[in-house]
Every structure is written in structure tokens, then in C-alpha cells.
Amino acid sequence: MKSGPDLKQYLERQRATVEKELERLLPAEDVPPAELHKAMRYSAMSPGKRLRPILALMGCEAVGGKPERALRAGCAFELVHAYSLVHDDLPAMDDAALRRGRPTVHKAFGEAAAILAGDALLTLAFEVVAGAPVEPARLAAELARAAGSQGMVGGQTVDLAMEGKPATEKELEALHRWKTGALIRGAVVCGGICGRGAEAELGALSDWGWLAGLAFQVADDLLDVEKTAAETGKDAGGDAVAGKATYPAILGVEGARAKARDLARRAGEAAAALPSGGRLRELAAYFVERNS
């Protein structure tokens, strides 16, 4: 199996495929109500890794399917991800003015427009998945469960409730399982459904999703610590993030690094059970080695 550069090229190629499809699926800016469609596009077409739709393509390939069969389902997960960022940034939630250096949707379009654009993106996600070429009703049910009150929205609820409070490792894991894990797992499993994977293969994709999703999150926490250390010019370690529930704060930097590597290794084992799981194994390793 080839390492680094190959995977990066693959991810970049799939990102371009996904963005072309998103461009096609979103209503044009001049279709009324134009202001709403502008806000939806501002959110969904803003720069991003397109991780969730690429995972759907990879899940489909891992069971031997043609990736384009998972394109609509993948884009539906991206639209849900986009809506969740718009609503999470609202003044009543995280109250964020910037996202990746650009004004957040409510700063650019107003708060009412941001609420409505989020609602419309979530609704569009289900219109898109309902038009998928393979098992659309099953995909819609998977997307809804991943995104709903016992998935992503449940995770955001718990996150707001935990704010400023110390958390145990168990509580943190439960939070991430809902807030980001459910959508990552859902995307790769739906890819497998689009590729007509056997139930055992979907089970392996599900395992990969939970493990790699959590590895991604632990690595994210570690990147935050390193960024903070670089910015403040001192070793941030666990102290700089004390009080905030993160893996380095609970396990220490070395402990968190070991946990991320262990999760990626176990995700790799799950991928090894798949007919063409090589790239997923590689991606899990990349999650914990990346530096952005």
C-alpha cells in the first residue's frame, strides 16, 4: 500500500468531484428566494475538506462498488454538516463571528436568514438522499438517525450543557460519538449501502466509522493544543486547556497521542475485513498524523 502523497491526491480528486455535485444540487443564486439561496450556497460551498461525502465514496469503494453511486448520499451528509455549522455558530449557540476566516452566515446575512438557510440545507439533504440510485429510503433513515436527537443534534445539546464543566473520558467519548461520530459513521456506512455491501461489510464500515471518527476528534484536540502552544510561545500541554473538556486535558498530551494511535490501529483492523479496505486503513492512520 502506497502512503502519504497518493492518498492526498486521491482525497483532492474526490473533493473536486464532490464540489462539482454540490454545485449542481444547490439551487442557483438567482432562483427565488435569491437571498435564501445565496446564504445556502455561501454556507455549503465554503472551503472545506468534504470529509463526509468522501467517506461515502470510500465506503462504497471498500465494498467493491463504483464510488459515483454514493455521490448523492455523500452530498446529503455534507449538506447536513453545513447546516449544523450555520446553526452552531448562531448567537444563541456558540456565537461565532468567523469560520475559517470568513464571516459566519448570520454575520453575513442576518440571524433570521441563517436560521432559515440552515433549515433549508437540512431539508435539501433529504431531498438529495431521496433521489439516490440505491435504497434511498434506507439511506434517508440512516441519515436521519445520524443527524437527529440521538445523533448529531443530541451531541450539540450535550455539548452546550457540558460547557465550562470538567468531564470524564467516558462523558467526552459519549459526546463525540453523537456530535461528530454519528455523521462520520453514517457517511461511510451509507457509502457501503450504495455499493450494495453485505451486512457484515456494513458492520465493518460501522466499526471503522466509530473508531476513525473518534481518532479524528482526539487528533483535533491535539492539533488545538499544538496551535495554542505555537501561538502563545509556551508549552500549552494539558494546562492551557484545563477546564475545557478535551482529550489532552484529561489524558495529557502523550496519553491522548497514544489513544489516537490505538484508535487508528483498531480502525485499520476493521478496514482489513473489507474487500477493498486499503484506503480506509490508510485514511485512519492519516487522521492522526495530519498537521492541519
Added chain:
Amino acid sequence: MKSGPDLKQYLERQRATVEKELERLLPAEDVPPAELHKAMRYSAMSPGKRLRPILALMGCEAVGGKPERALRAGCAFELVHAYSLVHDDLPAMDDAALRRGRPTVHKAFGEAAAILAGDALLTLAFEVVAGAPVEPARLAAELARAAGSQGMVGGQTVDLAMEGKPATEKELEALHRWKTGALIRGAVVCGGICGRGAEAELGALSDWGWLAGLAFQVADDLLDVEKTAAETGKDAGGDAVAGKATYPAILGVEGARAKARDLARRAGEAAAALPSGGRLRELAAYFVERNS
């Protein structure tokens, strides 16, 4: 065809059936995250006519189907209706403190919880419709189009943009077609799909939906005028609502009344083309004669 009392009994019986199913479909209050599930239930189980799900049952019966086959699809439309009220009441939107005499969701649970409860209700609607026994993917697509950026959410966007401005009859009709018409039409058409209606029958249900939906709205505007007149003790007529875009303001009270009756008559004609459209014809007439 029997008139008034029979129809009222029928609506009351169907309302009870719908509420029992909603009760079953919503996560229990003690399922984590409990606060989110409490807010969802507070919204979705609050007293209401359950018009949209009953229309789904009636659309199913009108094409000769057993109404219970449309129960899940109907409840999905009710969940979308419930979420839309929660988000429309938010401070950034209509900023409403009370709905039917009870504190709105953000007043009772906080603004973040209200945004998330709305998001979760919308998501649950698609999980529910994805489990429908007949053509779930088609139903999900219909629901998404009715609720989305060129349906209900588009209508709310236009409504906010029109606020405080005078409107022509044509603009008002376009607004209502999106804001309330799309969901009413979608519910009755989805009922027909659940009843395995022929395309021509679904076309007749669609016509009924647009016409009766608009009749309902014009009648609503008239009820508001009468309520205002009763409360202020003077004849409100068209003057009291001047500046606000309503049918009585544009057409005068008598003109609006004539329009509502004409729409109901045309809806009745559409229903007459259906195998068992009697109740839908009766309901359209009831829309413009009701006094609450």
C-alpha cells in the same frame, strides 16, 4: 352528503388517531438527552387541529386506500409543521412569547434548545417518512420539496422580507402558496401516494390542496378581522388591517369572503373527480364557514 356534525366527529376521531401515533413516534422524555426530547414533545404534542396529518389520511381515503397506510407520512408533515412554528417564534424571526396561550418553546426551554428542538423535529420527520409502508423515498422527496427553500422555508423568507410593506394580491398568493399551501398540498398528495392513487388522482389531490389551502388562508385572514372587530368593539373592516398584507386589506371584507367561497367551490370540483372525494369537498366548504 351529510354536513357539519358528521365532519366534525370525523375530524375529532382522526385527530385522536394522529395524536396516538405522534405520541408513539416521539422519543420519550426520559430518553437522553432528556431536555431536548422534552422540548420536542412540548412543541409537537401541544394542542392543535392536526390538519396536515388528517389531510394525508383523507387523501388516502379519497383514492380508496385504508387511511392507516398514510399515518406515518401524515405525522411527518405534522412534525415539520411543529418545527416551523418553533423556529418562526424565535426572537430573530417573529419574536413570539406565547402560542395558543402557552409560552413558546424558546421562552420555556431557552433559545438554543428551541433551535435544536426544531432541527431535531425536522430530522425526525424524515426518519418517520422513511419508514412509511408505501413508496417511502417518493414521500420523502415530496415532503422535502414542500418544506424546503422553494416551499415552506422559502415562504417564511418572503414573509420576513415583506413585513410592513404593502403587497398586491398576486404577491400575497405567491407567499401563501409557499408558506402554508405547499405543506397542505404535500400532505394530501402524499396521502394519495400512500393509497396508491393513479397519477390523475394525485393531480386532483394536488389541485384540491392548492385551492383549499388558499381558501383556508383567506378565511384565516377574515377570522382575524372579525376577532379584531369584536375585541375593539368597532368595525375593523379593511381599515384596521391596513398596511398589513391580508386579503381583507386588499380585497375588502366582502371581496375576501367571495374569494374564499370561490376557492372552496373550485376545490370541491377537484375533489369530485376522486373516487371517494366527498369528505374533501365537505372539508373545503368547512374551511370557509368555520368560526375558529
